Amino acid sequence: MTTVADKPSTTAVKPASMAQALQRALRDSLAADPSVHVMGEDVGTLGGVFRITDGLAQEFGEDRCTDTPLAEAGILGAAVGMAMYGLRPVVEMQFDAFAYPAFEQLISHVARMRNRTKGAMPLPITIRVPYGGGIGGVEHHSDSSEAYYMATPGLHVVTPATVADAYGLLRASIASDDPVVFLEPKRLYWSKDSWNPHAPATVEPIGRAVVRRTGRSATLITYGPSVPVCLEAAEAAREEGWELEVVDLRSLVPFDDATVCDSVRRTGRAVVVHESGGFGGPGSEIAARVTERCFHHLEAPVLRVAGFDIPYPPPMLERHHLPGVDRILDAVARLQWEGDS
Amino acid sequence: MTTVADKPSTTAVKPASMAQALQRALRDSLAADPSVHVMGEDVGTLGGVFRITDGLAQEFGEDRCTDTPLAEAGILGAAVGMAMYGLRPVVEMQFDAFAYPAFEQLISHVARMRNRTKGAMPLPITIRVPYGGGIGGVEHHSDSSEAYYMATPGLHVVTPATVADAYGLLRASIASDDPVVFLEPKRLYWSKDSWNPHAPATVEPIGRAVVRRTGRSATLITYGPSVPVCLEAAEAAREEGWELEVVDLRSLVPFDDATVCDSVRRTGRAVVVHESGGFGGPGSEIAARVTERCFHHLEAPVLRVAGFDIPYPPPMLERHHLPGVDRILDAVARLQWEGDS
Amino acid sequence: MKNQSPVMEQRGSYRPSPPPAWKPRTDPAPLLPDARPYRVLGTQAAAKADPALLLELYEQLVRGRRYNAQATALTRQGRLAVYPSSTGQEACEVAAALALEERDWLFPSYRDTLAAVARGLDPVQALTLLRGDWHTGYDPHEHRIAPLCTPLATQLPHAVGLAHAARLKGDDVVALAMVGDGGTSEGDFHEALNFAAVWKAPVVFLVQNNGFAISVPLAKQTAAPSLAHKAVGYGMPGRLVDGNDAAAVHEVLGEAVRRARAGGGPTLVEAVTYRIEAHTNADDATRYRGDTEVETWRAHDPITLLEGELTGRGLLDDARRQGARDAAEALAADLRERMNQDPVLDPMDLFTHVYAEQTTQLREQAAQLRAELEAEAER
Amino acid sequence: MKNQSPVMEQRGSYRPSPPPAWKPRTDPAPLLPDARPYRVLGTQAAAKADPALLLELYEQLVRGRRYNAQATALTRQGRLAVYPSSTGQEACEVAAALALEERDWLFPSYRDTLAAVARGLDPVQALTLLRGDWHTGYDPHEHRIAPLCTPLATQLPHAVGLAHAARLKGDDVVALAMVGDGGTSEGDFHEALNFAAVWKAPVVFLVQNNGFAISVPLAKQTAAPSLAHKAVGYGMPGRLVDGNDAAAVHEVLGEAVRRARAGGGPTLVEAVTYRIEAHTNADDATRYRGDTEVETWRAHDPITLLEGELTGRGLLDDARRQGARDAAEALAADLRERMNQDPVLDPMDLFTHVYAEQTTQLREQAAQLRAELEAEAER
Numbered sequence A, B: 001m002t003t004v005a006d007k008p009s010t011t012a013v014k015p016a017s018m019a020q021a022l023q024r025a026l027r028d029s030l031a032a033d034p035s036v037h038v039m040g041e042d043v044g045t046l047g048g049v050f051r052i053t054d055g056l057a058q059e060f061g062e063d064r065c066t067d068t069p070l071a072e073a074g075i076l077g078a079a080v081g082m083a084m085y086g087l088r089p090v091v092e093m094q095f096d097a098f099a100y101p102a103f104e105q106l107i108s109h110v111a112r113m114r115n116r117t118k119g120a121m122p123l124p125i126t127i128r129v130p131y132g133g134g135i136g137g138v139e140h141h142s143d144s145s146e147a148y149y150m151a152t153p154g155l156h157v158v159t160p161a162t163v164a165d166a167y168g169l170l171r172a173s174i175a176s177d178d179p180v181v182f183l184e185p186k187r188l189y190w191s192k193d194s195w196n197p198h199a200p201a202t203v204e205p206i207g208r209a210v211v212r213r214t215g216r217s218a219t220l221i222t223y224g225p226s227v228p229v230c231l232e233a234a235e236a237a238r239e240e241g242w243e244l245e246v247v248d249l250r251s252l253v254p255f256d257d258a259t260v261c262d263s264v265r266r267t268g269r270a271v272v273v274h275e276s277g278g279f280g281g282p283g284s285e286i287a288a289r290v291t292e293r294c295f296h297h298l299e300a301p302v303l304r305v306a307g308f309d310i311p312y313p314p315p316m317l318e319r320h321h322l323p324g325v326d327r328i329l330d331a332v333a334r335l336q337w338e339g340d341s
Numbered sequence C, D: 001m002k003n004q005s006p007v008m009e010q011r012g013s014y015r016p017s018p019p020p021a022w023k024p025r026t027d028p029a030p031l032l033p034d035a036r037p038y039r040v041l042g043t044q045a046a047a048k049a050d051p052a053l054l055l056e057l058y059e060q061l062v063r064g065r066r067y068n069a070q071a072t073a074l075t076r077q078g079r080l081a082v083y084p085s086s087t088g089q090e091a092c093e094v095a096a097a098l099a100l101e102e103r104d105w106l107f108p109s110y111r112d113t114l115a116a117v118a119r120g121l122d123p124v125q126a127l128t129l130l131r132g133d134w135h136t137g138y139d140p141h142e143h144r145i146a147p148l149c150t151p152l153a154t155q156l157p158h159a160v161g162l163a164h165a166a167r168l169k170g171d172d173v174v175a176l177a178m179v180g181d182g183g184t185s186e187g188d189f190h191e192a193l194n195f196a197a198v199w200k201a202p203v204v205f206l207v208q209n210n211g212f213a214i215s216v217p218l219a220k221q222t223a224a225p226s227l228a229h230k231a232v233g234y235g236m237p238g239r240l241v242d243g244n245d246a247a248a249v250h251e252v253l254g255e256a257v258r259r260a261r262a263g264g265g266p267t268l269v270e271a272v273t274y275r276i277e278a279h280t281n282a283d284d285a286t287r288y289r290g291d292t293e294v295e296t297w298r299a300h301d302p303i304t305l306l307e308g309e310l311t312g313r314g315l316l317d318d319a320r321r322q323g324a325r326d327a328a329e330a331l332a333a334d335l336r337e338r339m340n341q342d343p344v345l346d347p348m349d350l351f352t353h354v355y356a357e358q359t360t361q362l363r364e365q366a367a368q369l370r371a372e373l374e375a376e377a378e379r
Ligand SMILES: Cc1ncc(C[n+]2csc(CCOP(=O)(O)OP(=O)(O)O)c2C)c(N)n1
Pocket: B041, B070, B094, B098, B101, C111, C150, C151, C152, C179, C180, C181, C182, C183, C184, C210, C212, C213, C214, C275, C279
């Protein structure tokens, strides 16, 4: 419901991690709706390799939180069938790159079943995908594949950047009657902010961006793991005399043109920041649509700070790939300020 | 080698279809290099559902043009192994949407093996994919998934729009030491132009766009099945007093910034045209990068005319989805001409 | 666990423990299919078959054959974009439909419109996909028929998930999923059968082995003794049946359905049959097979087989035979008439069902198309 | 083809033709695995085993065990990002390496660095992926070892393709591909085995059934009698072997390799073993399994088993035993020393190998990084 950054509202609030908030969202969803079923590799007894499903099988039984055989297409395909019969499967893909085997099911069925049947057979499936790098993962453990999901009509694509949003958006995703690809920024799993797991929590509507920091010099448009980096960059930018506004998209599909364009029209300059590769990445759509909508307000082209157009690097080199504060500030500096050549 | 549209060079030239040119390219490649192997579903005895491989099994034997079991991941995965041993597999995916089961092999292996092994194990695989709509195909037979391929570093993405390019680019793709996703615009299979299948044919280098028609009012940036549509639109635009330049990209990866930006800087206006969905589609990257590079030459934002952001429609409705001449001219009209409000 | 520590003796008599805990998880013997396809018609087993069932199968076969012929004719008249005929395979199509209870679910492949029609779906609705006015032409919940599925084998995990969900909800619903011989090569086939067996889901997998996947003959598709032999690798029974013997297919499927309903888990059934027509009307079968093969199979026609049995046992008289033909003609005439009417289409449907709630973006695009259509109408 | 037209007689004796042309494509009987895992050590078969081979296996097992321990220790020292240990599975790892000729190819999964090391790969190179300085740390062509493969089962079709390519080129090369019990559930497993059988490709598939896929026990992975039973569904022989009996694994793989080389096609081997350590150093195995199970398997340790046999037959004296230990310590010391040196990395490598020829775009991005690094160096 909020459109500006959540602030701690009570003094009793203790720091909780994003992992805890996600787990709580799953637990509350399971408790609230008997049709919710969690499934995936190692989600049961183990509680998931990131422990997001910890304790759920014990609490709700193995039929509600199920260790599946090791086959991602099978998992998603079975979830489709379960949803056809009225259940709300919440599928965990163990890592981003291990969702690839399920692409045919995702593109050809999950995204299209509602449309195919003129609304008779919606598929309320949530696909949780830990994504992104920065955790020292070896090959195939740090991919960012949101571009693929964005280019697939019929899917919602949601990604939280704060602990509160992790809860609110996951609850909303599970409650959605449409399939949602829920991208969890894995390097934020253990980041904490002041979210009270015991307070009545908000379900965030899907499709609304939020201004995390206001500023009038330029807008940083970002999401997921890059939100904290952008906030840090905005802080550092003050030294250079720039007041940067930071927009956290939260949902890539649907895209909140209103919030984004409102900001860019005010600042006249924008940089899109994400970890995913730049070429054909999410930033290309964002830059293109912002330019279409705000052309005459723009003092400079919308720039993109993204991962390089390379396969995700090995752990020892990943810091060179990930967009950091310096690279963001360099882009801001290139936004054709008064007095530039 | 050419950078403007090919013109018939001899009087002996007879019209040939794109399907014939592709077939000839396969035959010449098989004949020229014993390491070339064609494989896929129905490519042997039947000659492929589009007859592109017609006669090859008979001429070169079933070991060189092989009917595989029906399993796209297996086909591409086996091709990876064959390439590891020094062969040059040319894989046919029967239709665009039936390449999805092979995505994990494509993204996690085909695109990355060279990089993974620091160049020790390149994979010279050509993946032929008939793509796009307009042929009255039922569901799953008209997808355009080039956005997925573009967002995957390590792949080349090539698509011809003329008969001559079909030959030249396919030869070059097969000769390339890198994996190439070769997108064949299936509704142009039977389109003919004056290419002489008996003349010594040119191998077109990959990565060069070509200006198909010159004009100074605005640039239409396009590729594959939309090239003829853009040429038609350019012809129609003359009546409105616009001289449209048409750039055929031919290769989406690598992207020929030089040719595209050279044109846009001259015209000051651009529309990107493709069949693929607009949101997160190829046009978003093209619009974003052209804007970054040509911002101060632009009189108007780069606009996109694309398929709607919906699953590909059934045959009886596809004409409403496909970008046609009118929709292109409407976009051109919105390019903020002198005297506009 | 006995023998936990290996016995280490000097020389010869050394006998370490067996690998702990190893035992076959299931006895493979009962999972293996018979050496030859099971048959009823013309065998002793036929005597036990219910005459009413045989007659119903017969009438449905005749109707099905006529439906196939009519649909193929409609492609020539440009009334269908494409039609993959099940001529010659009607026994499988019809038996699959009749083996199920009303509460059960059918998961057809793109070739199985006849099974859907035999289950009670309006033939015009069944043909929507192939006519090209929409993708799925019916509400799957109405007759519990999943959308006809084109990407091969991808419907199989759906069937497993649905059957599993029904069991979780306490409903004794069975899902029957149909796939071709070619489709068994896809990874989804494997994953679906494995999930079904591990979950003991009430699913029956019916493979119609019709000899070809478009042009590719079975020998290039698999080296297995039979496709039914794949069952043992999942720990489910495999059954091999003469796919042109409607009574046999019905019996084998019926048993599998009953076992599934009783909690006995999934079964894989391979029905050996033959695709008499080309792959679709757009295909040219002469490029990859000879007439003799087709003729051999025509001689093993499912209708002739059943007709022989019924006639032989005096169950089918001329009136009844004529009745079946008349019903088939009525179906064809109705289909012809209704398919000859142009469907009324609303292009705005393109935007209505992509999401539960239309996004701003799709609203904009819908408005654009509406404006274009209005401009077009004015011209 | 006999009986092409069905005989239509009145009543009772009606006998239509069998479905034309149906016969089992292969005799299933010889494809089925034995009822229990095959064993050599401590059985009669041990007498036939070559003492030199047994000793070589023993030395490699001891070395392998030490390598596993050292690599695990390196994770604690932060010298490896992660290590999936093959402790307890050394018999499979070592036998796989030794069963191959030099010209053959090994396709390891991410757990099989030891197999690569046993085949002759420098252990430091083998650990590059897990150290995190690059993905594959060696030229696959040098020892004919494909890159360690993380996406499960995806290496299997590669092995099939390579083996097929070798045969097409006339080389008598065999590919041996390794996969876990969990990996058998993936579609790629299915597709690879099917391709191999249809193409009669010279491949050996070695499934190390170590009881778990991370936390998921075999019972949740499959309901099959054994994983080896999956073979019959592809038309290839399935073999079940005690995976902790190095001599047995070597013999079974050796036979399969010879058959493949001779043109006899692929084999599926299931080696029953156990993962003694947690999935990786990052995993906590106590969350999903008890100590007793682990202890039971420790008692069936591959080294102890082989040592028992060798000692029992008087083939292993103290000197030899000490020699094996010394060699293992030397390997560990060398590994420790070299892994304790920081690798020299060039960030510009990120852009060098994406394509054969660097694209303009990557040149621009490389220039950007170079400028950043230079600025960083100046600070
Ligand atoms: C995933 C996928 N790959 C390819 C195709 C194209 N295709 C349509 S039907 C067909 C052959 C199917 O053969 P089979 O499974 O034996 O069924 P049949 O046509 O004989 O009924 C192929 C290759 C498809 N529909 N889906």
